[in-house]
Amino acid sequence: MDTTTDIPRYPATRPLALAHKPLLDPLFAVLQPRVSELTFANLYLFREAHAxxxxxxxxxxxxxxxxxxxxxxxxxxLGGDVAGVLRLLLERGMTLYGADEPFAARYLAGEGVVVEEDRDAFDYLHLRKELAELPGNRFHKKKNRINYFIVRHSFSVAVYGATHREGCLALLGEWRRVRGGIDSPSLELETKAAAEALLLTDRLGLEGVVVLVEGRVAAFALGERLNRDTAVCHFEKADPFMEGVSQLVDREFNRLLFADCTYTNREQDLGEPGLRAAKLSYHPVELVKKFRARRA
Known part of the structure; x- marks a missing residue:
């Protein structure tokens, strides 16, 4: 049952639109979120996927x-009397999603509230400098794959711009085609979101890098600043038949962009075993926990 109509002072519900960016950006700037969903670009790009x-x-x-x-x-x-509004919504049977540990400790410690970890949604937090330099034996396999790519291909790396758009869209289409047999509810939605991100980078405040092999886009990564000391990589796509290029584009994203950030958030694994193993192989310094909460 949709309980949202019971919300007090509920004058209107508006689908998220580009026009809301000037409203939400200052609220996120005050919040300084650690959770990857809490940026305007991420919400907008997945507005249809999550209504x-x-x-x-x-x-x-x-x-x-x-x-x-x-x-x-x-x-x-966002903003205002967070504790009071949270209490009202929970009392009306609604479920909170996306609370991190500081939020949970501050607002969800009271009696009568059921708080549950959502492991599949935990964000992977890394030291940006480690991803940019891949130091020591822990990253030996990553460096080997990059070296494998480097000795076999003539390539260049560039900051993403409009001239790369069509090439990135073509790569995204091929990435989707190869995964055609994968049963994942998020696959089509992620593909659509990534395509729109490539078209709206300037309006959404996204930045990215591309790897070009003989003039063709072989990989790209797009992200933005999440908070004062953390960048977030929203999309990373690579030619599935070109070994080492995915490791290279990840390194270059962290080497060329957001150099003043201490951390990079590489988002969640959605409970997919292969993706979880791949993300853990980059040795996160923290898993940013996310919680759901409801009234008992």
């Missing part, structure tokens, strides 16, 4: 969404 809508509850802006299975949730309230 993101905005509403005003008391004096807080609230983002409403849906999981891949259709379950309703709301993200941590």
């Amino acid at each position: 993101y809508r905005l509403t005003l509850v008391e004096d807080s802006t609230v983002v409403l969404g849906q999981g891949y299975g259709g379950e309703e949730y709301f993200l941590p309230p």
Whole structure:
């Protein structure tokens, strides 16, 4: 049952739109989020996948969404009386998603609230400098794969720009085609979001790098600043038949972009075993825990 109509002072629910960027950006700047979902670009690019809508509850802006299975949730309230608004929404049977540990400790420690970790949604947090330099024996396999690529291909690396758009879209299409037999509810949605990100990088404040092999895009990565000391990589796609290029584009993203950031957030694994193993192989310094909360 959709309980959102019971929210007090619920004047309107509006689908998330580009016009909301000037509203949300200052709120995220105050929040300084650690959770990868909490940027305007990420919410906008996955607005259809998660049916993101905005509403005003008391004096807080609230983002409403849906999981891949259709379950309703709301993200941590932005601005205003967070504790009060959170209490109102939970009392009306709604589920909170995307709370990190500091938020949970501050607002969800009271009696009568069930708080659950969502391991499949934990973000992988890395030292940016380690990803840029791959130091020591821990990253030996990554360096070997990059070297394998380097000795076999004539390539160049560039900061993403409009001249790379068509090549990146072609690579994205091939990446999707190769995964045609994979049963994943997020595959089509991620492909659509990545394509739109390539088209709207300037308007969304995204930055990226591309690897070119003989003038053709062999890999790209796009991301943005998440908070004062952390960048987030939202999309990383590579030619699935070119060994070593995915490791190279990851290194170059961290080497060329957001050099003043201490950390890089590489997002979640969605519970996919192969993706989890790949992300863990980069030796995160922390798994940023995310929690769901509801009234008992």
